[in-house]
Amino acid sequence: MVALPITTASPLAAVARERDLRLDLFRGGALWLIFLDHIPENVVNWITIRNYGFSDATEIFIFISGYTGAFVYGRTMRQRGFVLASARILRRAWQIYVAHIFLFTIFMAEIAYVAATFDNPLYAEEMKILDFLKQPDITIFQALLLKFKPVNMDVLPLYIVLLLLFPPVLYLLLWRPNVALAGSALLYALTWRFDWNLPAYPNGVWFFNPFAWQLLFVFGAWCALGGAQRLAGVLRSRIVLVIAIVYLLFAFMITLTWYYEPFEHLVPSWLGEWMYPIDKTNLDVLRFAHFLALAAVTVHFLPQHWPGLKSPILQPAVRCGQHSLEIFCLGVFLAFAAQFIIAEASGGPFLQIALSLLGIMIMVATANLLTWYKTIEGRSPRERVEPPDADLAGGEA
Amino acid sequence: MIVFAAVLALAVVSGAAAAEPTQECDVPEGLIAGEADLARVTSELKDHHRLDISVVGSGSSALTGPDGARFAYPARLEEALRERLPGNDIKVTAHVQTRLTTADMAASLPKVLADDKPALVIWQAGTVDAMRGIEPDDFRANLEGGVDTISAAGADLVLMNMQYSPRTESMLGVSAYADVMRWVAQQRGALLFDRFEIMRYWTDKGIFDLYAATKDYAMARRVHECIGRALASQIINAAHLDDGKMQTTR
Numbered sequence: 001m002v003a004l005p006i007t008t009a010s011p012l013a014a015v016a017r018e019r020d021l022r023l024d025l026f027r028g029g030a031l032w033l034i035f036l037d038h039i040p041e042n043v044v045n046w047i048t049i050r051n052y053g054f055s056d057a058t059e060i061f062i063f064i065s066g067y068t069g070a071f072v073y074g075r076t077m078r079q080r081g082f083v084l085a086s087a088r089i090l091r092r093a094w095q096i097y098v099a100h101i102f103l104f105t106i107f108m109a110e111i112a113y114v115a116a117t118f119d120n121p122l123y124a125e126e127m128k129i130l131d132f133l134k135q136p137d138i139t140i141f142q143a144l145l146l147k148f149k150p151v152n153m154d155v156l157p158l159y160i161v162l163l164l165l166f167p168p169v170l171y172l173l174l175w176r177p178n179v180a181l182a183g184s185a186l187l188y189a190l191t192w193r194f195d196w197n198l199p200a201y202p203n204g205v206w207f208f209n210p211f212a213w214q215l216l217f218v219f220g221a222w223c224a225l226g227g228a229q230r231l232a233g234v235l236r237s238r239i240v241l242v243i244a245i246v247y248l249l250f251a252f253m254i255t256l257t258w259y260y261e262p263f264e265h266l267v268p269s270w271l272g273e274w275m276y277p278i279d280k281t282n283l284d285v286l287r288f289a290h291f292l293a294l295a296a297v298t299v300h301f302l303p304q305h306w307p308g309l310k311s312p313i314l315q316p317a318v319r320c321g322q323h324s325l326e327i328f329c330l331g332v333f334l335a336f337a338a339q340f341i342i343a344e345a346s347g348g349p350f351l352q353i354a355l356s357l358l359g360i361m362i363m364v365a366t367a368n369l370l371t372w373y374k375t376i377e378g379r380s381p382r383e384r385v386e387p388p389d390a391d392l393a394g395g396e397a
Numbered sequence: 398m399i400v401f402a403a404v405l406a407l408a409v410v411s412g413a414a415a416a417e418p419t420q421e422c423d424v425p426e427g428l429i430a431g432e433a434d435l436a437r438v439t440s441e442l443k444d445h446h447r448l449d450i451s452v453v454g455s456g457s458s459a460l461t462g463p464d465g466a467r468f469a470y471p472a473r474l475e476e477a478l479r480e481r482l483p484g485n486d487i488k489v490t491a492h493v494q495t496r497l498t499t500a501d502m503a504a505s506l507p508k509v510l511a512d513d514k515p516a517l518v519i520w521q522a523g524t525v526d527a528m529r530g531i532e533p534d535d536f537r538a539n540l541e542g543g544v545d546t547i548s549a550a551g552a553d554l555v556l557m558n559m560q561y562s563p564r565t566e567s568m569l570g571v572s573a574y575a576d577v578m579r580w581v582a583q584q585r586g587a588l589l590f591d592r593f594e595i596m597r598y599w600t601d602k603g604i605f606d607l608y609a610a611t612k613d614y615a616m617a618r619r620v621h622e623c624i625g626r627a628l629a630s631q632i633i634n635a636a637h638l639d640d641g642k643m644q645t646t647r
Contacts, residue, residue: 117610122620125456126524126565277537346608
């Protein structure tokens with residue numbers, strides 16, 4: 001077992017000991033938004049944050065996952081060593097892998113159904129996207145290798161890669177947090193410079209480039225391990241708040257020009273030339289900055305001990321955030337199902353709203369059911385203190 | 398009961414109307430508007446009474462089945478323009494081949510421009526790039542390269558984006574590519590024929606049920622007919638040819 005150069009006397013040990021309900025709340029909210037965004041034809045999508053700025057729910061999800069991961073496994077690593085913590089992290093990665101393959105199976109069933117029942121000469125070209133069904137041997141194998149990822153199934157593979165690489169990163173974060181963060185930023189910069197990414201099947205690269213998105217994950221982890229406290233002074237400053245708000249307004253106005261064509265021409269061409277495309281694959285700096293601004297404003301106006309966080313109105317989102325992996329997978333599945341129903345019924349806005357609400361209700365009910373299971377198994381978050389597990393940080397890492 | 402019967406009757410009547418889409422598929426002005434002018438088209442028609450158009454595209458610019466080429470939108474466009482601009486020599490040449498990426502088409506452009514010497518190029522792109530997962534950055538560079546080739550040859554340009562295809566939407570994400578096309582069109586002062594939004598408009602209005610599974614060519618032909626007419630309207634508007642009839646796409 002590797003001894004860590006950190007003792008309980010180190011300043012880091014005092015960090016983030018308490019459950020931060022804001023994390024649960026926002027992760028739960030992000031899971032709802034990811035569900036809504038994954039239904040392509042949905043009027044309810046208008047409420048999701050991607051329509052009001054550069055970043056979207058994915059940033060929130062990855063950041064909070066990094067934060068909780070460091071919180072949970074950081075303690076384990078500090079108290080019980082590198083090997084044990086790594087073993088738990090890798091077990092988590094394995095669980096997510098299994099969840100991904102489960103979702104893939106459901107997706108394949110849907111696609112196979114569409115391929116068997118849908119035919120229209122108008123879409124002769126588009127239907128060729130289903131050609132992969134003619135080679136199930138290759139396709140399934142590529143899916144197991146995480147190279148073949150259907151649309152909307154990109155987040156979990158990213159998460160798996162981030163967790164696989166997490167043990168050494170976490171070790172470094174505990175030992176030299178700023179060095180780790182600088183290393184992460186350097187990898188991000190080099191990725192942009194040299195176009196690094198992982199290959200995808202049948203061609204192209206990963207939709208969420210792990211070498212770029214790791215920055216957000218590591219930054220979340222860094223915040224959990226004392227970074228947030230070090231930033232507290234910065235976050236309290238009025239200037240930072242003003243800059244963040246101005247940037248959010250700027251992003252909002254730019255986003256408006258995407259939806260109302262008459263405004264499109266208001267973006268000066270030099271600005272557009274510099275700004276576009278705002279690259280989601282490589283976590284564009286503008287997106288990252290937008291997330292930072294959102295986080296800064298949120299932290300400013302929503303203190304950790306705000307009593308409203310315990311109010312019954314917010315409990316549904318908090319509960320969903322506490323069971324993030326299960327609810328994430330459920331959300332992807334429900335989005336497939338909703339989309340399928342909308343397509344079969346040629347549904348209009350009312351059906352879309354109804355299915356969106358129903359989906360969120362199912363997510364909440366399932367989260368409550370999972371909490372109940374934990375309670376009857378004596379694993380209630382409140383009862384259990386040592387050894388610390390994921391529940392403390394607001395659900396699983 | 399009477400109310401029910403009336404509603405039913407209305408539904409039947411509107412259903413019958415929907416079956417005759419060429420009368421109904423007019424597109425609102427906003428969907429075929431554009432800042433760019435087609436100056437070369439205007440001068441070609443005014444000075445020489447002729448218009449040569451080249452359509453460059455992939456599979457969704459063609460129709461399979463018997464006599465597909467006659468029913469696909471390039472031929473329908475030619476027909477619509479001849480109807481609306483009588484007394485002019487109008488020719489539309491289609492260079493359409495399935496599975497062509499934007500890079501493939503950009504490479505073929507010099508030959509098309511040299512052979513046809515068109516006053517206007519209609520370039521349909523994006524679908525195959527989305528299917529192949531070409532990086533949006535590369536897609537943009539290929540598109541810009543092609544646009545520059547066309548403008549260097551002195552031809553006007555209409556970019557056409559992908560079809561709205563609700564049944565394949567969960568497998569085929571096109572929005573990033575549509576964004577690139579919109580931006581490139583705006584930057585280079587080209588017109589964009591927003592086929593995606595127009596087809597979505599038809600779906601929303603119940604003019605076409607694009608979710609429907611059918612082996613029949615009838616609907617596909619009607620959609621192409623309507624695309625050809627809407628395209629003709631956009632060209633006529635942007636070339637300022639018959640302001641009096643701008644409202645109609647018939």
